[in-house]
Amino acid sequence: MNFLEEKILVDGVIKEGNILKVDSFLNHQIDIDIMRQMAYEFKRRFSGVEVNKILTIEASGIAIATLLGHLYDVPVVFAKKSQTANSTDDKYVSQAYSFTHKKMNNVFISKPYMNATDKVLIVDDFLADGEAAHALIDLVHQAGAEVMGIGIAVEKGQQKGGSKLRSEGYHVESLAIVESMDWQTQTIKFREQPVLKLQNPNLTLG
Amino acid sequence: MNFLEEKILVDGVIKEGNILKVDSFLNHQIDIDIMRQMAYEFKRRFSGVEVNKILTIEASGIAIATLLGHLYDVPVVFAKKSQTANSTDDKYVSQAYSFTHKKMNNVFISKPYMNATDKVLIVDDFLADGEAAHALIDLVHQAGAEVMGIGIAVEKGQQKGGSKLRSEGYHVESLAIVESMDWQTQTIKFREQPVLKLQNPNLTLG
Numbered sequence: 001m002n003f004l005e006e007k008i009l010v011d012g013v014i015k016e017g018n019i020l021k022v023d024s025f026l027n028h029q030i031d032i033d034i035m036r037q038m039a040y041e042f043k044r045r046f047s048g049v050e051v052n053k054i055l056t057i058e059a060s061g062i063a064i065a066t067l068l069g070h071l072y073d074v075p076v077v078f079a080k081k082s083q084t085a086n087s088t089d090d091k092y093v094s095q096a097y098s099f100t101h102k103k104m105n106n107v108f109i110s111k112p113y114m115n116a117t118d119k120v121l122i123v124d125d126f127l128a129d130g131e132a133a134h135a136l137i138d139l140v141h142q143a144g145a146e147v148m149g150i151g152i153a154v155e156k157g158q159q160k161g162g163s164k165l166r167s168e169g170y171h172v173e174s175l176a177i178v179e180s181m182d183w184q185t186q187t188i189k190f191r192e193q194p195v196l197k198l199q200n201p202n203l204t205l206g
Numbered sequence: 207m208n209f210l211e212e213k214i215l216v217d218g219v220i221k222e223g224n225i226l227k228v229d230s231f232l233n234h235q236i237d238i239d240i241m242r243q244m245a246y247e248f249k250r251r252f253s254g255v256e257v258n259k260i261l262t263i264e265a266s267g268i269a270i271a272t273l274l275g276h277l278y279d280v281p282v283v284f285a286k287k288s289q290t291a292n293s294t295d296d297k298y299v300s301q302a303y304s305f306t307h308k309k310m311n312n313v314f315i316s317k318p319y320m321n322a323t324d325k326v327l328i329v330d331d332f333l334a335d336g337e338a339a340h341a342l343i344d345l346v347h348q349a350g351a352e353v354m355g356i357g358i359a360v361e362k363g364q365q366k367g368g369s370k371l372r373s374e375g376y377h378v379e380s381l382a383i384v385e386s387m388d389w390q391t392q393t394i395k396f397r398e399q400p401v402l403k404l405q406n407p408n409l410t411l412g
Contacts, residue, residue, distance in 0.1 A: 029283045030282040113234060
């Protein structure tokens with residue numbers, strides 16, 4: 001079991017509807033030590049891969065992208081979301097459906113910040129159906145740039161995003177892959193791990 | 207002239223309507239070296255100030271908050287924005303008007319992530335009318351915690367936010383304070399600096 005799987009057992013909360021809340025250390029409060037370990041672990045897993053830009057999507061991917069940019073010493077770009085952004089000459093625009101917010105978002109990058117010479121490492125906190133990841137890949141390709149890898153903190157292995165990306169040939173590294181989870185027993189199965197019980201399921205309210 | 211004022215001269219663009227675009231290094235693409243220098247400079251300016259939590263607001267404050275959390279080795283919290291968030295038992299909720307998006311946002315923090323023992327350094331990329339800063343202060347106070355300082359990358363000195371916060375007794379440190387700017391001549395005056403000319407006003411489209 002790695003540091004992120006351990007952290008999920010200690011501080012994660014499983015909610016009804018296949019929701020894993022990691023608000024206390026990943027996407028509302030940020031545990032800076034976990035974030036640093038994640039950055040180092042991504043760099044280790046993508047060692048030998050040439051990277052000159054980190055790409056994520058606002059908002060909760062920005063923290064890990066920033067520490068990774070710091071570690072690689074390369075620029076970070078965060079794609080922006082908007083319901084209203086229309087395609088203009090100065091933006092690459094794609095679309096992603098948000099299952100959390102049940103709406104379609106436009107996702108865009110201003111053209112000067114993605115170029116044909118960019119070798120891009122995409123990072124994000126969650127991978128479920130792969131909507132955001134595919135939009136980011138689309139933006140990279142619109143710019144003529146190359147996707148060198150995709151680093152994910154928590155992949156929901158029951159959903160199709162990860163297997164789809166891998167079958168498309170992308171190098172995907174997910175630090176924790178949730179194979180199954182049960183909110184009633186607060187148990188979780190990570191890929192290649194036995195079923196484990198969360199230690200503090202009532203830490204987070206709501 | 208400091209590193210951030212210099213960077214604004216090289217890569218900033220002044221747009222009609224008193225808008226300073228720093229998309230190329232601060233709030234869309236992130237220049238990781240500038241971001242690191244900002245974190246070190248905030249730590250220097252707040253030296254001797256006790257800080258055990260960094261607070262910002264999504265999305266573009268997250269990058270600087272993360273590097274500052276890394277430097278202080280303390281947790282980072284980013285307040286979330288929502289048009290629909292209603293007040294519930296498990297959230298501190300405040301309001302801030304966004305002049306950029308011309309709408310009122312609810313700003314909230316889940317209660318477990320802000321406590322009466324927290325000594326909070328607030329950071330954000332921009333300070334104009336102080337709407338976001340005041341909402342963050344309100345959230346800190348709702349939790350019974352203490353605002354130890356407010357670190358801002360770019361303050362628009364013509365707008366009232368900075369002077370209001372200082373008159374309220376807050377320790378505000380802004381790395382660049384724009385006293386005035388003119389989009390037609392692409393000139394800018396920083397507080398305690400002569401009028402200076404942007405070097406590359408056409409770098410950013412749109």
